[in-house]
Amino acid sequence: MKKNLSDIYFKWVIEKPVWALVFVALVVAGFSYHIPKFKLDASAESLVLENDNALEYYRKISKVYGSDDFLVITYSPKKDMMSDEVLADLKALSDELSKLNRIHSIDNILNVPLLNSPRVEIGKLATDIRTLETPGVDRELARKEFLESPIYKSLLMSPDGKTTIIRVNFKRDQRYFELLYQRNDLREKINSADFTANDDAMFLKAQKEFRAYHASVLDKEDHLIQAVRDIMDKHRANAEMFLGGVPMITTDMIGFIEHDLETFGLGVIAFLILMLSLFFKKMRWVVLPVGSCLITVVVMIGFLGLMDWRVTVISSNFISILLIITMSLIIHLIVRYQDLNDGNPGQNQKQLVKQTMSFMAQPCFYTSITTVVAFCSLLVSGIRPVIDFGWIMTLGISLSFILNFIFFPAALVFLSPEAPGLGKDSSQSFTLSIAAFTNRHHKIILFGSVLLAVVSAIGISKLEVENRFIDHFKSNTEIYKGMEIIDRQLGGTTPLNIVMNPDQKYFDYLKEAEQSKDEEAFDDPFADEGDTAEINYWFNSNMLDRVEKIHDYLESLPEVGKVQSISTLIKVFTQLDKGRKPDDYDLVLIRKLMPENVKDSLVNPYLSKDANQIHINMRLIESNPNLRRSDLIEKIRHHLVEELKFAPESIKFTGMVVLYNNMLQSLYRSQILTIGVVFFAIMFMFMILFKSFSLALIGIIPNLLAAGTVLSLMGWLGIPLDMMTITIAAISVGIGVDNTIHYIHRFKSRFHEFGDYRQTMIYCHGSIGKA
Structure with missing residues (x-):
């Protein structure tokens, strides 16, 4: 079976490379068509646990007592708060805002009831209530009430009386919540023991309807918030204003995600081009690897668009990480090709490519699988965007392996072999110096590793999951300032x-x-x-x-x-x-x-x-x-x-504090408690690959140290574990395991030739160590 698969692969990829490239081109073109459907999401649901009972309770209570679906404008006038000019501007601003669609009401110092300006007798509450807009109202008494009243103190006006707020309340979108509750009810049903295939179909339909409506709501909110900002801009000459509120944060975070996708994606590509140019110094080893990376990213973006799979602030860095992991795969293939070319001068290009792919198929397959296992550790977090990031990386790595084992060899076949010796570069002298240090100071390295493990354990114990939401944003953003x-x-x-x-x-x-209700009656x-x-x-x-x-x-x-x-x-x-x-x-x-x-x-x-x-x-x-x-x-x-x-x-x-706190606690449990399971699974695969418990143990220890060092460094530096930093351990394990597999695989193949551990180590450091 294995031989048949390899024969088919070599026939259609190495022997008929044109058809392989046509296939890749069709795949890229097909998925590129769906790139315009690629969407972003930064809704409040992305900050909480998906199946948190507290979330359902929060929604229930919000329905009774009011929700967080409103905007807040901080308003700091340049003149006295109670002056005619300021109150007139505040009135004009509020009136303009109230005319926008989806606005239910506006709350500000102009329309809230005044009970102590002057004091209202309890018996006259129904008739004597005033507001700042009531003719003849005493504004100084009103100012005092805003600053001292149990109702308004630190609510409508700052203690210095120089800043007030305008609360813009949205109309409750009944259709949104109907679809939301319908989806959640069906989700609970399919998670129960008595669900049917029909329930599953109904859930998928409800999920699709909710996502489509949710996307339209985000678009409407984006236009609404822009309209609010346009109105604010007309009044900025009279006051300093900042906009806040959950809807505004959602809209702005989508903008941040778009910026991150562009900045980090282009930045990583530019960095990779620079490094490839410095290390390999040949155009082919720049164009082929970058082309391989772009193919993977384009197909993955198109796939997400096709499936209506929204990218969040967490998964927005999938492009840069996928570029790095794909590049790692291609570089290992290039280094192996150069080794074979140097050792077999004059050999046919197809034979060189065939030998390269034959030798690298097994280690590359296992590196992909183990990297997938590392990212699968994110699936147990219970937090939808973190889970999505885990799945996106799992699918992306799988696509990367399949597409690049087709595209890279098929494209390489059309090029002529290099002159022997061109694969040598300055990186080899660096890796050989590491080999020499290891050879001379192995006891120091072992002692240092034990010391690092102890320091890492202490650092991990200092990890915290508390962090300020405001710290997610730069100090010059409107979110932060507001x-x-x-x-x-x-x-x-x-x-x-x-x-x-x-x-x-x-x-x-x-x-x-x-029971005693009807015993007596009163007139x-x-x-x-x-x-x-x-x-x-x-x-x-x-x-x-x-x-x-x-x-x-x-x-x-x-x-x-x-x-x-x-x-x-x-x-x-x-x-x-x-x-x-x-x-x-x-x-x-x-x-x-x-x-x-x-x-x-x-x-x-x-x-x-x-x-x-x-x-x-x-x-x-x-x-x-x-x-x-x-x-x-x-x-x-x-x-x-x-x-x-x-x-x-x-x-x-209840409230966003509880939901956010539950999410943070889940992060801690999922990161710390499941990392052992991940390493156990990886070690199990090491034993299958290397057929040796000792080699598997040797392979897993450096990766444990790497992940432990990253987490401990966060603990020592006081960097909290949050939705963003939870991915660091998975990334470090994923990339570290790749290098381990390639190194040990090469070591085993060369040890039979040299018969000496030290000599084999020096050879491997000088060859596969470069990758």
Whole structure:
């Protein structure tokens, strides 16, 4: 079987190279047609775990209390904030923004309710609410309220009063969420034990519909955000402004990905051309390797376009890595060809190419497979873009092996053999000097390796998974500047939410209350509200006192910025009533008399309609050097359970902080715990290839040291493990294993000739060591 395959290969590639090149050309042309379909994605889903239960809970809570689907404009006027010119410009800016499609509402200092400018009596809440746009409003009192009010402090205006924000709320795209939930429901179904082939077909259809609609949504958001920026540009003469928010980050990150694809792709190609020119000094050894690399990349991009496989910020570097791995494969083929040419002067070109491919087929196949195994370590992360990167590299390496074992020999056959000795270059003297050092100081090398292993183990133990989201961006980008202002002056950036439900005793009480519901009836016109006040869990003076303790505790934490909860309402009405906290009767009146716009600000985002669930929102200060998300969440949970005596099952953390933290913790587990499995699999393949346990062990140890050194260096330097750096170990293992296989394969073949380890090592360093 093996002989038949090799005979077919040599017949159609070496003996009939024209047909082989025509085949490659057709493949390249076919996939090139789909390159325009190649798409990028930087949605919020790319920052979280795909099957994280917390993600589904987050979406459920966002539907009830509001989502993160909004833009924030920081506005720092050149004149006084309360001057006529500034307020007029703010009004004009807001009006222009409100006319854009998909905009639901605009929140700013102009339209939020003022309760202390001057103080509004509780009984007149329905009639006496003012805004900054109300004629005759006292602007200085309003400024004081924005700076000191429990509602607006560090929310709408910075402590120095020089910066405010405009919140641009998007309309909820019902069609998007319908398709999203449909896809997720079917995904859960096909992962269950009772799924059918029909379910699988329905899932693929739902996935396709969601991806198509998602792409259209991204296009619309791109145009919308550009429209927002165009409007901002008209007003920049009056104020310094920065744009922020998840939709804007998504759009800008797509731009960053496009830039990375162009910059790193072209940069790597230029570097490879330079290095090939310096090392080989012949046009053929520049054109053929670069052509091989470009063929692989073009086909891979076309394949991703054909399959509608979106590239994310993580997988955007696949082009540069694929170029390097493909180049490594081609260089090993070139070096072997030159060795054969030097040892067999005057031999026919077809025979030289045939011998080259025959000898290199097995090691190249195993290098490709082991590199694939290294990248497969990314598949267990549970993070969709990291998984996609693993699959993209797996497919790319496979394509690289197949296409270049067709294109390279078929093209090389048309060239004449080189004059013997041209393969020698300055790199050989360098590798031979390494061989001489190894020969003289092998004990020092062994001792150094053990020392490096110990240092690496200590460094790995220092690895952290905490990192600031803001640090992913350069300080001169609008994302960074906007996040920095909000973080430092407007109450923090990253949202963390606590959702609290009643404990089991309350549900038992509800059953008893339901049974006695019809025993008595009241004619009191306030009976309905009174009953509600009696049976709801949170909106009563006793429980609100406990909520206030939570609120005050969270505000006392240095890592936490602005905190908002139903306790904010109580603090405001305590101020309005000259320091007297509202009792249960007052609470009934407050809910009855409160106007809808005040409810929308102070109640609805923090209390469910039946008042049996509360939603506490806080924003974390990302610039705090002591911020440790996981530790902070556990610290808060411990305080609520141990100090404030809430039932653990009644507390649920949610928000982007939780989702991002879950992703980071998964990165740590997948990187550290699975790397042993990867090396075990690679060693197993080494044993099959080399048929020797000792050789397999010798081959795996340098790769363990290489990967360990990379990870330990990150630990020693304090570089956190995140979505970008998780790929480093896989890349170092993948490339390192390639070189190991080629070296040991050549060593084994030459040891039978020399019969001496040292002499064989010197030969291999001077030949395959150059590659």
